[in-house]
Amino acid sequence: MNPAAKITAFTAALAASFGGAYGIGAATDPGAGTTEPPSRTEGAAPHPEGNRTGPPAGGLQISEGGYTLDLRTPRVEAERRSELRFAVLDRSGRPLTDFQREHDKEMHLILASRDLATYRHLHPTRAADGTWSAPVELPAAGDYRVFADFTPAGRNAADLTLGADLAVSGPYKAAELPKPALTAEVDGYTVSLNGTLRPDVPEHLTFTVRKDGRPVTDLQPYLGAYGHLVALRAGDLAYLHVHPDGEPGDGSTRSGPDVSFTATAPGSATYRLFLDFKHDGRVRTAAFTVPSGAGADDPRPATPSDGHEDGGHGH
Incomplete structure (x- = not known):
């Protein structure tokens, strides 16, 4: 065999x-x-x-x-x-x-x-x-x-x-899934999310990046876009492909502060969204917990995201 x-x-x-x-x-x-x-x-x-x-x-x-x-x-x-x-x-x-x-x-x-x-x-x-x-x-x-x-x-x-x-x-202790939030803090950056995931319906998700309260307008290209988004479903960790809207150099996509994507959720569930973005030569990850389906809009205070292993990006 x-x-x-x-x-x-x-x-x-x-x-x-x-x-x-x-x-x-x-x-x-x-x-x-x-x-x-x-x-x-x-x-x-x-x-x-x-x-x-x-x-x-x-x-x-x-x-x-x-x-x-x-x-x-x-x-x-x-x-x-x-x-x-x-x-x-x-x-x-x-x-x-x-x-x-x-x-x-x-x-x-x-x-x-x-x-x-x-x-x-x-x-x-x-x-x-x-x-x-x-x-x-x-x-x-x-x-x-x-x-x-x-x-x-x-x-x-x-x-x-x-x-x-x-x-x-190693010694094991499960962590609780962070509560739904529409903002995330990472390395002095504040990233806010506008939009939600819905089953069967393509939706726009727009992330706005700020540093020290000021919009970041000089994001750097990363993986052919100004951001890369991965969505994982809580429980079974189903992987959701999320495609960026536009790309650097296309004449219409700006280098921040907004980075947008189009996504369709495969069923009602809770998802963890991980946004990679590059600024000042370094890639950072902002993480969000987002429910999909009825009642998905749930603005709550920011929750810190886990750090990103920069050496793994290969840049």
Whole structure:
């Protein structure tokens, strides 16, 4: 059996055995106070809220479209620098080596803890044999999700986001999801959000960046735009593709203070939004908790966002 088939079969077996365990485990927090986080299936956890009527979300499967994420570093230690290694396998089980560049990169690697307290956006390096690697140093133990966001080379190739579980060992204590807020503070910047996510309906999300109370009008391009946005659904960590409106140099998109995106939520749920923006030569991340569906507009005080690992951007 080739590696892709082995991984798929192993994933299916885990899902069949433990598919219902995640919702119960999250509610009772069985890993609190232990030295090892509880293990979970590579597949999707049950959707904790709402419906699934919107567009399909990514990152819930380890295999899709004939491609498989082969995570070769399934476990690292908290607060210790490690090298995360992985490959994307094709239908024959061989590592893929031909990718399209999307938003200036062949591969976008997202790491997020299950409690959404920690987030990293990394740009790994690909070796000639198709093995990708990136240095990581994660601050807390727990269950994490690794997302490989890429587009295979070739005509009519579709964007894919594959996901796999990463265990980070050490003393474990789950964090509570921050309350919904329309502002976030990071490194002296205040970022405000105007707009909301709604199921099945494309909505504009506009982020306004200020520093010391003054609008920032000289944002720098990052990944082909003045901002990059990732949305993760609380509970199963479904990955939502969010596309920027306009791009630098198109004659109409300004370099701040506003950065806008168009997004459609795949069902009513609570999402954690992570906005990367670049100013003064450094990328920062502002994080928001946003409910979608009825009653989604909920302005509340700002909550500090987790710091961003600048070394992982590759710039």
